[in-house]
Amino acid sequence: MKVYPTALEVGEQEGFTPENDLFGRKQLGLGMSHLVETVEDPLVIAFDGPWGSGKTTFLKMWAGELRKNGHPVIFFDAFENDYVEDAFAALAREVVELAENAKLPDIKTIETIRNSAARLGVLLLRSSAKIGLKVAVRAATAGLTDSDDFKDAAKDIEKEAENAAEVYMNQLLEKPRKQKEIILQFREALAALPGLLSPPIGEVRQKPLVFIIDELDRCKPLFALSLLERVKHFMTVPNVHFVLGVHMRQLEGSVRYAYGNDIAATAYLQKFVNLTILNIDNSKNRMGDELHKYAAFLANKLSIRSGHEDFIDDFAETIIRLTRHENMSCRTLERAFTVLVLAIGFTPKNFLQPGAIVGGLVMMKLLRSDLYAKAKQGILTYPEANAFLRFDIAEDDTEGMNWERKWWTYCLENPLREELQNFARSTGFNRHFSERQDIISYIANDIIDRLSIK
DSSP states (O other), X not given: OOSSOOOOOOOTTTOSOTTTOTTOOHHHHHHXXXXXXXXXXXXXXXXXXXXXXXXXXXXXXHHHHHHHTTOOEEEEXXXXXXXXXXXXXXXXXXXXXXXXXXXXXXXXHHHHHHHHXXXXXXXXXXXXXXXSOHHHHHHHTTTOOOSHHHHHHHHHHTSOHHHHHHHHHHHHHHOHHHHHHHHHHHHHHHHHHHHHHSOOOTTOOOOOEEEEEEOGGGSOHHHHHHHHXXXXXIIOOTTEEEEEEEOHHHHHHHHHHHHOTTXXXXXXXXXXXXXXXXXXXXXHHHHHHHHHHHHHHHHHHTTOOTTOHHHHHHHHHHHHHHHHHTTOOHHHHHHHHHHHHHHHHHSOTTOOOOHHHHHHHHHHHHHOHHHHHHHHHTOOOHHHHHHHHTTTOXXXXXXXXXXXXXXXXXXXXXXXXXXXXXXXXXGTGGGGOSSTTHHHHHIIIIIIGGGTOO
16 A cells, blocks of 8 residues: 555656546647747746646646657756756756757757856856855856866855955956857857757748746745746747746745845736746636546555545545635645545554544644644534534535535534434444544544644
């Protein structure tokens, strides 16, 4: 039995296969492909969705579709690279690797990209005036060169702090033309690269390079903003589009962290982003369908359905309903199913019949710690549980929900209505307890909390 679901593996050329595209996002991907193919001006597109909404999986599938259609594609995980001293170097390294891996016959263009990127990276490093970190020079240029520019920068960085700013300012004043030439040279080479990687055929328009930057909102704030600034100032060129996998609200927090709470964060980000595409479908029915599909996927991946079908179905219905109404993501399902796997492994066989109780308590722990504390102490009331579990929502008054309501009523209602006096006897579950009120506190303390769920 697995505890955590393994990440979905999406091959570089797979695209939106039925096995990978659980939520039917292929049409959205095709629309985005048409957009980047037909818009001539360079675009920076924010693919916006909260953490856990499936942005990474979607973008990987979309990247596969683009590659199958002849687009050169770079997929860059910003979070895994935010240790690099300068964001430009991390981006430039990806461009250089793409060109080198393509084994283009035009060696001159590759060398132009490599050398201009390295020289520009050196200039940007000097501008940050980092002192006493010789290795930072190598990191900042991402190992692109051993040229004289690199050696000069290393010597500059070894100077004392009080001299570094003066050295840099003198360079700015003495060599403005050289710096402009380096920037122009890099931009022209980058714009020409897609034509070498995917030459146009006949009347077909040049296929642009699509540079996907994922996990931008998880980066250190200053690195994330530096990436945006480097893209805008040095890499926004014809034939190249950027797509950012990001939660814009989180990125706005990075802006406020860097520039203070008074800054208009949304307006600031609009300087860098041309278009925002939402990854969230607000249709409640659609969201419910997706959550059911993902719950079935998790049960299959974690190999927990066999022998526990009814329990898993009851558990899943509870967490799906609450996840939907709290407007949370599939990550919530993952966390809840991890609890379920551990509970099954921890608990004696045939002791987990009330899946609705386990599901409700797991969601209380994740979302309402105050109610969960009362459940642990045995003082949770039925009206409190009813309000949290949303039993009174008419559109969800299904047979499964009635079964769930009966369990919580049996455990918490006081006095218990007559028709439920013998409810748990048919399940055999109440034989473990002298009092029905002990069921809730036992599951909270002896099953869920023993698993240290956060």
